[in-house]
Amino acid sequence: MEEKYHVIEGRYIDSVLLMQISREIEKMQGVSKASCMVATAENISFLEMAGFHPPSGVSGNSVIIAVEAESSKKCEDAINNAINLIDTGMVQHKTSYTLDDLPDLISTDDFPVVFISTPGEYAYDVADKSLDSGANVHIFSSNVRIEQELRLKTKGASKGLFVMGPDCGTSIIHGKGLGFSNALEATGDIGIIGSSGTGIQELSVLMDRNGLGVSYAIGVGSNDLKESINGIMSKQALNFLKERCSAIAVVCKKPDPSVERALLESMGNIPSVFISLGSDKQYSSGNTYVTGNIDDAVSHLMSKIGKGRKIQQEAFPKMKEPGKDRKLLRGFFVGGSLCYQAQAILHGKGVHVFSNAPADEQYRVEKDFDNLNVCIDTGAEEYVAGKPHPMIDPVSRNSFLVRESSRNDVRVILFDIILGYGSAEDPVAGLDKMKNGPVLVASICGTEKDSQGYQSIRKRLEDKGVVVFRSAARAAEYAASIMR
C-alpha cells in the first residue's frame, strides 16, 4: 500500500464538506482509506490513530488530504479528485445572495430566522447584522464569547427578536425543526424552552410517542440560564409560548438558582414542567412540576393533559452475567444532555462515573480514564475541534465503542443513537464490529418518520446483541442495574 498527503494552506473549508469529500474519495477503486480534515493537532493525532503518517509541521490553518491506496498513481488520482471536489463543492454552494440582501428578502408576513453555523469567532458579526436587518437568529456555532452573547440577547430582546444560542442545536418553529430535530407525528400545541439540544430532541420525541404534540421549541443555548445572561431569551420565549401553547416544558442543565426561581414565578397557571437535568428535585410549585428526569416530566404531562393515557416504560430484559472480572462502565454519547442525565441516574443508583462534562465537578476527568467508570460527551469541544459533530459524523464516536467492546475488563457499554433531520444517515456505521463481551446498552432518540428508519436501526443494533431502549433515562437505569 502507498500513502500520500496534500496540504492546502490557509483556506477555510467547512468540516462537513470535508467529511463528505472524504467519503467520496474513499469509494474510489483501489483506495483503502482517505481523509480530508482541518489540520488541527487533534485531527493529526486522529489520522495517526487511523494508521496514517502525516507530515510534521502542518498548521491548524490548513487542510490536509490523506490517502492510502494500492499504488502511488491511485493516491494521486484520489488527491486530485479531492481537490477538484473541494473547488466544485465550494462553487456549488455559491448563491446570488449575501447578508447584505437580507432586508430585501424579509417581508412583514415572515417569521425570519438566520441559521448561523460559521466558526464561532465570526458568528457574532453575522448575528449582529441579522438582528439589525430584523431577523431572529439561531446560532449553532459555539465559542462565542459570553459578553458577545449578552450584547446579542440584549439587542434581540429590545427588538422583540429571538437569539437562539449560541451553541444551539435544535429549535422548532411552527412545528418545523431547525438544526437537529425529529420528524414528529403528533399534532398539538406544547411549547418547549431548552438550553440543551439533545434534551429538546429526547423530550419532544418521548412526548410525540405518547401522543403529546409539540408546536414550538425555542433553543436558548447552553448559557442562557446562567447568571451572566440571566435567562433573557428563556423569559422572552416563555412570554411568546404562553400566548400560543396549552402547556410548557423547560429543559436545562445547572440553571442559576435565581434564574430558575424567576422562570418558575413567571410560569403562571399554565400546566408546565421544569426539567433541571441531573437534579434530584421532584416537587410541584403551583401548576409547575419540577424534576431532573425527562421521562418523569413526560409522565407528569401525560397525567395532566394526556387524557388519561399513561407512559409505557420498557421492561428490563433478563441479563446474562458478563463475567466477574468485568467491572467498568463505558458510556460514549453524541448527545451532551443525555450524557449528563445518564451520569445523574448512575450516581443516584450508586454507580460513580467520571466525565469530561461532569454532572458533579468532583468527577471531572480528561482523556486519561483507562481504569475509571466514564460517561464521555464525544460532542464536547475537545473531541470535535476541526471535525463535524458526532451526530453528523459518528465515525470517531463509534470507533471508541468498537475499541472498548474488545476489552476484557468492561462490564457495560452505554451509548445513544440520535436520528432525525441533520443527523448522520447511518448513525450506527461501523458498529457491526462491536464485540459482545460487555453488555451493550443503547437508547435511540427517533421517530418512525425519521429518514434513518427507527425500526431498521433498532434491528441492526439488536442483531448485534445490543439491548435497545426508546428512552435514554431507561437505558441508563438498565446500565446501572447491571453494574450493581
Add this chain to the structure above:
Amino acid sequence: MKEEKKLKVFNVGTSWFVKPLEDQGIEHYNLDWSPPAKIDKDISSILKKLGRK
C-alpha cells in the same frame, strides 16, 4: 391562538443544515459567506497610517 407568520430561514455557514429545510418544505435561502480576509500586520499598520481601516 395567534395567527402565525410564515417561517423563512436564511442559512449562513455549512450547507449541511439546508437539506432538513428542503425536506420539511421550509422556504429558505443560502447566503454566501466566507471568513473575512486576514490582513498582514504590516499592511494593516500602513492602511491605518493612510487613514483607512
